[in-house]
Amino acid sequence: MDSNGAPLQFSVPEPVLRHLSPIDKGAAGEILFPKQVVNSSDRDRYIVNSLIEEAITSSQLEGACTTRVVAEEMLREGRDPTGRDELMIFNNYRAMEWVREHKKASLTPDLLLELHRLVTEGTLENPEDAGSLRERDDVRVVDHRDQTILHQPPPASDLPERLERLCAFANGTEADEPFVPPVLRAILLHFMVGYDHPFVDGNGRTARALFYWSMARQGYWLMEYLSISHVIKRAPSQYARAFLYCETDRNDTTYFILHQLRVIREAIESLHDYLARKISEQKDTEQLLRRSRAFRGQLNHRQLALLSHALKHPGYDYLIEGHQRSHDVSYATARSDLLKLAEAGLLEKTKRGRAWVFIVAEDLPQRIEASA
Known part of the structure; x- marks a missing residue:
């Protein structure tokens, strides 16, 4: 009323x-x-x-x-x-x-x-x-x-x-x-x-x-x-x-x-x-990584999603907590995802204060291509 x-x-x-x-x-x-x-x-x-x-x-x-x-x-x-x-x-x-x-x-x-x-x-x-x-x-x-x-x-x-x-x-x-x-x-x-x-x-x-x-x-x-x-x-x-x-x-x-x-x-x-845009981006990333013997079949869906974003945002910073919240996973899982990408040379790991920061390499596409 x-x-x-x-x-x-x-x-x-x-x-x-x-x-x-x-x-x-x-x-x-x-x-x-x-x-x-x-x-x-x-x-x-x-x-x-x-x-x-x-x-x-x-x-x-x-x-x-x-x-x-x-x-x-x-x-x-x-x-x-x-x-x-x-x-x-x-x-x-x-x-x-x-x-x-x-x-x-x-x-x-x-x-x-x-x-x-x-x-x-x-x-x-x-x-x-x-x-x-x-x-x-x-x-x-x-x-x-x-x-x-x-x-x-x-x-x-x-x-x-x-x-x-x-x-x-x-x-x-x-x-x-x-x-x-x-x-x-x-x-x-x-x-x-x-x-x-x-x-x-x-x-x-x-x-x-x-x-x-x-x-x-x-x-x-x-x-x-x-x-x-x-x-x-x-x-x-x-x-x-x-x-x-x-x-x-x-x-x-x-x-x-x-x-x-x-x-x-x-x-x-x-x-x-x-969704159509994100799925297309992820397919493009998968195709790029599929040409690489070093990364073919080695990355999970969370890492692929992050790399899809990273390829469009050179220099972007990722924190473990942010990756954790974005994918609703444990801190240990998020940390493992980012560390493996850093070990593979796809992200650059550094410290900012007490927190680890993972930075997108400016030449990320070239690094992926070089591993083909």
């Missing part, structure tokens, strides 16, 4: 149905997908890449200012964040990991507050606001150009009851009346957190994380590999308008639903493009 108790509504016109069908088939069904994702441990690398992408772009949507390269290095190497912007990204990464861990749990108010605490810890003006419902009614959505009030959320006194209803809706099933398609349920949860604005700050990041939780809980496994914020960030004004159109047209959330369905479709297409 809206702030005045009037029901929110949606319709299912033909464009909605046209989007839902391929999403249902592609994100939840048994589709033909590259074996690198569904049949081997390489899928962990794709999940890590997706978590990193969503953590960075979701934070940037909320104003985090840091380069993607620096943010990605922080997450892959596991170093402590420095400053509020990096902390926002680090928190988002933890929240996305939380979604994976809790995808089978039922949503409760306490669980949603825990998610918000993860998203905002250490980034708010008042630390006590992390994981707490707002207690003030002066929280508004405004146009930053002229400070025009675009949305006045429900009063703080209504939030506990609204949160209970939100959780009941989140935990609903296909047997409920009226029937709500699972994807639309997840999108409406995203919308309602934005509408209620139950927190002083961090509502957008929490809403998007909750969307992922709902999709994962309802069996849309492909969402673990997608980043919706990456798509939203390309046209953030469209995202904002999709919220506003609902409120100005008699609580019709179909505007937001259509926007988010397009975002999901585009995220799926981006994933397929990314």
Whole structure:
């Protein structure tokens, strides 16, 4: 319901149905997908890449200012964040990991507050606001150009009851009346957190994380590999308008639903493009190494993936911790991978402080060719 108790509504016109069908088939069904994702441990690398992408772009949507390269290095190497912007990204990464861990749990108010605490810890003006419902009614959505009030959320006194209803809706099933398609349920949860604005700050990041939780809980496994914020960030004004159109047209959330369905479709297409590119790169690397008697059949899939990246990034630094996190393996396994590449002359090993650093040789292609 809206702030005045009037029901929110949606319709299912033909464009909605046209989007839902391929999403249902592609994100939840048994589709033909590259074996690198569904049949081997390489899928962990794709999940890590997706978590990193969503953590960075979701934070940037909320104003985090840091380069993607620096943010990605922080997450892959596991170093402590420095400053509020990096902390926002680090928190988002933890929240996305939380979604994976809790995808089978039922949503409760306490669980949603825990998610918000993860998203905002250490980034708010008042630390006590992390994981707490707002207690003030002066929280508004405004146009930053002229400070025009675009949305006045429900009063703080209504939030506990609204949160209970939100959780009941989140935990609903296909047997409920009226029937709500699972994807639309997840999108409406995203919308309602934005509408209620139950927190002083961090509502957008929490809403998007909750969307992922709902999709994962309802069996849309492909969402673990997608980043919706990456798509939203390309046209953030469209995202904002999709919220506003609902409120100005008699609580019709179909505007937001259509926007988010397009975002999901585009995220799926981006994933397929990314996979095709990475698989092609890895095949090129394998062919290059196959011509080498010294390396033919000697490298595992993690080392091949690293070399695919290294061939395009001469001088790049790899740390054991970063390789470990990228492939979700033990420290000993990651260390062994890098040491063997260094012993083979494909990486140059040096020390930076107390940590070993493995640097891509500037003449890496020539070194591989020389061993043929």
